[in-house]
Amino acid sequence: MKIDNIVITGGGTGGHLKVAEAFINELYERGLKATYIGSKNGQDKEWFGPHNRKLKKAIFLDSYGVVNKGFFGKIKSLINIIRLSFECNDMFEDKNINKVISVGGYSAAPATFAAIMTSGCKLYIHEQNSKMGKLNQLTSFFATELFSSYDAKSKVKDYPVDNKFFDNARVRSATRAVIFLGGSQGAKSINNFALSVAEKLHIMGIKIIHQTGRADFQRIKEKYQKLGIEADVFDFCMDIENKMSKADFAVSRAGASTLWELAANALPTLFIPFPHAAQDHQYTNALFLVEKNMAYMKRESQLSQEYFFECIQQDNYEMSKRLVNSIMSDSIKLMLDCILEDH
Numbered sequence: 001m002k003i004d005n006i007v008i009t010g011g012g013t014g015g016h017l018k019v020a021e022a023f024i025n026e027l028y029e030r031g032l033k034a035t036y037i038g039s040k041n042g043q044d045k046e047w048f049g050p051h052n053r054k055l056k057k058a059i060f061l062d063s064y065g066v067v068n069k070g071f072f073g074k075i076k077s078l079i080n081i082i083r084l085s086f087e088c089n090d091m092f093e094d095k096n097i098n099k100v101i102s103v104g105g106y107s108a109a110p111a112t113f114a115a116i117m118t119s120g121c122k123l124y125i126h127e128q129n130s131k132m133g134k135l136n137q138l139t140s141f142f143a144t145e146l147f148s149s150y151d152a153k154s155k156v157k158d159y160p161v162d163n164k165f166f167d168n169a170r171v172r173s174a175t176r177a178v179i180f181l182g183g184s185q186g187a188k189s190i191n192n193f194a195l196s197v198a199e200k201l202h203i204m205g206i207k208i209i210h211q212t213g214r215a216d217f218q219r220i221k222e223k224y225q226k227l228g229i230e231a232d233v234f235d236f237c238m239d240i241e242n243k244m245s246k247a248d249f250a251v252s253r254a255g256a257s258t259l260w261e262l263a264a265n266a267l268p269t270l271f272i273p274f275p276h277a278a279q280d281h282q283y284t285n286a287l288f289l290v291e292k293n294m295a296y297m298k299r300e301s302q303l304s305q306e307y308f309f310e311c312i313q314q315d316n317y318e319m320s321k322r323l324v325n326s327i328m329s330d331s332i333k334l335m336l337d338c339i340l341e342d343h
């Protein structure tokens, strides 16, 4: 049997990196080590550099995004991506890379284009969001398989959420603790909203768990101290599943990984989509659950304390029960089976 020589590429922010990590861990469980290709810019190095025992090698290129740039900035980024794609292409031919798994984001661009350019190399894409990112729109036509949780045609439909979120799941009813989540970078508006409802929650005897993101941590911590409220405040933690499992209700951005982790955990959530996400994809991510009566959602500009307190005072038992059946565990195993059995 031919041994696969696999590259995993993509990242930039936690949502993409979490899926890359799921593939890396599953390959490692099966006695295989992949090469990771990410970017020097963004969070990739923090996740996979410098000596990751589960990887054959981690390579960080000087790649950066094309969107949200002026005309000349776009041209410069494109030239840079083309140059890096040729570098990756040389490397793939030299090292006999035969499969590339892309999890999207700008840091996936060079290795994804190189997969298309290299003869005998197959491309597999995992799209996390309900609206396809720009890179995937351009390259998915060349992919052997495109996995998406929102696409009925996807061979594996469920999002590759880590089993630890399922292990900690429980059906919620009354709200005794609320968790505020801002995605991998934190969200200032969710932080401010949490502070605005903190005193009332405290009076109601409801505990507060609050992920602030790095930039806003000190400010928020001091505000809780001034209010005399003992909240569990942190900037980013590696055991977020334990924090989620202590909560009975969440207020969260609708980044794809967080959204499906909350679903796996059966935690009823009020989603506040990031208003500037490309093509408003956080809104449509959340809408996917809201339409099935599995979540609440408000635009940031329409969020009110009244609506929040209405949500947490509901009996959310049925919603939580529906979430239990919304996603199955072990989908990463099925995805990797598809990829490894494909010759």
Ligand SMILES: CC(=O)N[C@H]1[C@@H](OP(=O)(O)OP(=O)(O)OC[C@H]2O[C@@H](n3ccc(=O)[nH]c3=O)[C@H](O)[C@@H]2O)O[C@H](CO)[C@@H](O)[C@@H]1O
Pocket (backbone or CB within 6 Å): 013, 014, 015, 016, 018, 128, 129, 182, 183, 184, 185, 211, 235, 236, 237, 238, 239, 240, 254, 255, 256, 257, 258, 259, 261, 274, 277, 278, 281, 282
């Ligand atoms: C602003 C923006 O464009 N955000 C995008 C980015 O979000 P972002 O990177 O914030 O993505 P997600 O919410 O999908 O993922 C964040 C990840 O960080 C983890 N975490 C978070 C806090 C913490 O303390 N510990 C921890 O481990 C979460 O469990 C989750 O796995 O990528 C997502 C996936 O493509 C997109 O859906 C989002 O729209």
